[in-house]
Every structure is written in structure tokens, then in C-alpha cells.
Amino acid sequence: MAKQRHSKSRQIQPTPITSGGQAAPRSISRRNFLGTGAAGLGGALLASSPLGAFAQELEPFIPPPNSLSDGRSGINTGKPEKDFIEEMRDYVIAISRWAKSYRSDFSIIAMNGLELTEFLEKTLFATRGVAEPARNYLRALDAIMVEAPFYGFDKYGEATNAEETKYILGYLERLKLEGLQYIAVDYTENRADMDKARAQLRGLDALYYAAPPPGMQLSSLAKVPSTPFGSNPHVIDNIRQAKNYAMVLDSSPYGTKDAYVDALVATNYDTLIFDPFHRGTIPLTYDDMKRLRYKQTGTPRTLISYLNIATAETYRYYWQSGWRAGSPDFISEGNLMARWGQENHVHYWTREWQSIIFGSENSYLGNIMKLGFDGVLMAGIDEYAWWLDY
Numbered sequence: 001m002a003k004q005r006h007s008k009s010r011q012i013q014p015t016p017i018t019s020g021g022q023a024a025p026r027s028i029s030r031r032n033f034l035g036t037g038a039a040g041l042g043g044a045l046l047a048s049s050p051l052g053a054f055a056q057e058l059e060p061f062i063p064p065p066n067s068l069s070d071g072r073s074g075i076n077t078g079k080p081e082k083d084f085i086e087e088m089r090d091y092v093i094a095i096s097r098w099a100k101s102y103r104s105d106f107s108i109i110a111m112n113g114l115e116l117t118e119f120l121e122k123t124l125f126a127t128r129g130v131a132e133p134a135r136n137y138l139r140a141l142d143a144i145m146v147e148a149p150f151y152g153f154d155k156y157g158e159a160t161n162a163e164e165t166k167y168i169l170g171y172l173e174r175l176k177l178e179g180l181q182y183i184a185v186d187y188t189e190n191r192a193d194m195d196k197a198r199a200q201l202r203g204l205d206a207l208y209y210a211a212p213p214p215g216m217q218l219s220s221l222a223k224v225p226s227t228p229f230g231s232n233p234h235v236i237d238n239i240r241q242a243k244n245y246a247m248v249l250d251s252s253p254y255g256t257k258d259a260y261v262d263a264l265v266a267t268n269y270d271t272l273i274f275d276p277f278h279r280g281t282i283p284l285t286y287d288d289m290k291r292l293r294y295k296q297t298g299t300p301r302t303l304i305s306y307l308n309i310a311t312a313e314t315y316r317y318y319w320q321s322g323w324r325a326g327s328p329d330f331i332s333e334g335n336l337m338a339r340w341g342q343e344n345h346v347h348y349w350t351r352e353w354q355s356i357i358f359g360s361e362n363s364y365l366g367n368i369m370k371l372g373f374d375g376v377l378m379a380g381i382d383e384y385a386w387w388l389d390y
Helices: 030-035 038-047 050-055 084-102 135-140 162-174 191-204 258-266 286-292 351-357 365-369 384-386
Strands: 107-111 143-147 181-187 206-212 244-250 272-276 302-307 311-313 330-334 343-346 375-379
Touching: 084 107, 084 135, 084 351, 084 384, 107 302, 143 162, 162 191, 181 191, 181 351, 191 206, 206 244, 244 258, 244 375, 258 286, 302 365, 330 351, 351 365
Parallel strands: 107 143, 107 375, 143 181, 181 206, 244 272, 272 302, 302 375
Antiparallel strands: 311 343, 330 343
């Protein structure tokens, strides 16, 4: 499966077109700003100097409209005029409302995309300050998963940069009163590292899982520890009751579907997060789900499906042989950061793409719900970052 490594760029929203028809200064991502190097720094220093006060009074140069111009922002780069952050929020909210209209206890879990949880104060070059929580977006969620808060952000088994860890934990601390379940996955097999990570999460009541190698493949069950953290014989009706979980998103190493299902069945994890397709192409059956429903102790557990909502994976059942970048219109260029296989960026804000993902019982999410899953882990949420940098 082609899950991309999720970008953790700190993004800000694009600014709207002014009433005079001119483009207001564009928001840029932290990654792009830092990438400008001395030029970006020089501009920031100029703006804060007395000279900057005079420079800012000058009228911006706007090229006249021509065949390559959209008449508002100069050269047309092909980048859609969208508020990518707000479009993603609205998309997630719509998915949640649709799913919960059929099953109110269906869990909606966001994978990464922490920046979507707040409306950030924006300037031309940076975001600053702690703004108001994005309430409607937060109400649409039951949980948030963060990847590599302590280990494996850049390389498997290595400690995540201290600033990155601080950044992630800062969000989780600020969101403590929003009633969300936190889920963390690190990429390490060192038991001492796991214990350190769990100690730092203790005040956040987060579920913790350390994925085994290789890399960030999520292709097998952890062998360390040999027994899940907080293993118990209790009935688990929803993600909030869980004390532990495991996640396998690429089942290829198991060979057959039966071997894959057998491996998951023979565990005592309270929650299993997995792809509803073996090797991304062979669907699990209702009989498979009945077996997966019970822990080895015989008591029920919670089953969560993986779903990439914002990139088109070319091996999925919905992909058609004639599709390519630009045809149909909602398919964009290939995703060079995909973890496995091939996938394409999409115009995730379009009705055409969203109708594939949700909105009917024959949609991707509709079939997941009919199969008996208790919730969905939504990947691709931070695709807004790629579009901001496009």
C-alpha cells in the first residue's frame, strides 16, 4: 500500500483575493519560508526595520493580465485557488457527519494533521501565537494519532528531534480539554525507549504502540513487548475503553490472506488497526471480521479500518486503467513521498473524488462500515501541506 510519510510542515492558510480584485499576500508554509534562506531572512529583517516602514507603503507590482495570467495573481501556475486547510477541515467534518448519521458510535480518527486543530494567526512569513481551536473540526473527531513523537521521525530507532517532540506535545497539551483520545505510534524496538516514551505520555492518557522494523512500513506485529501494554480480559466496545492497540497496514510479508488474519487473531490487543484489503487488493470477508472481533482471551475488541482519504492509490479497486494526471480532472501528479507502491495527489475538495470515499453504501467508507468496522483511521489528512507548497 502506498501510504505516504506524512508531512509535518507548519502550514498557514492562503489569503483571499481583496475587494479590489488584487491578490492579497500569499500564505506560505514554514518549509518554503525556511527554504528561501538568506533572502527570506533579509526580507523579514527589512520589514522590521525603519526602512521597512517605507518599503511597505509601495504599491505592489501586478503584471497585466495575459494568456498565462488569471487576472488576479499574475502568472498562472496551475495551482487551484483554494483554501486548502479549510477545505480539508470541511471534508473531514462531512465524512464524520455522514458516518455518524448511520452509526453514532463509529469512531473517526485523524492520522497526523495537528495544524488543522487550530485557527492560526498568520503573517506573510510565519504563523505565531496560539489561536482558537477549530471547534467544528475537533467535534468531528473521536481521536488523533501522531506518528513518531519520540522515535523514528527521521530514521527508524533514532530519537525524534527534540523540537519536533516539543511541537507535537505542545498541541496535545493544548487539546487536552477537547475530549479526544490520543494515539501514538513510535518506530523503535528498544524496550527502554518505549518506557521513556510512555512516561512522557502518562499525563495525556494516550494509547501507545511501538512498530517493529523495517522503517515506517507497519508491515508486521510488534514482538517487543511480548505481551501488549496493559493487556486485559475486558470487553472493549470502543476506542476509549482500550488500553493498548496494534497496527498493521501493509500485510504483504504475511503472504496469504489467511496467514495475515491468523496472525492478528492470535493477539490480545484491545484494538486492531488494519487495512480492509490484504496486500491492498484482496478484500477481507465478513467471516474474517468475525474471527478478528475477539481477542485471544475470547472477549470482544475494537476494529479500526485504515482509509487514505486524500491520495488515490493506483492498486485500489476504484482506480481505472485510463486514469492519469489530469484525467479525470481531480487526479493530479504522482506522489513522490508515497511509502509503498504508486499513488497520485488528488483534488480532495471535489465532489467527484469525495463521492468515491464516502456518501453512499457503495463508497469506500460505506463498504468499510458494512464489513463491521468500529471506526476509521483517516490518512492523507495533511495533504493540505503539499498543496500549500505546490
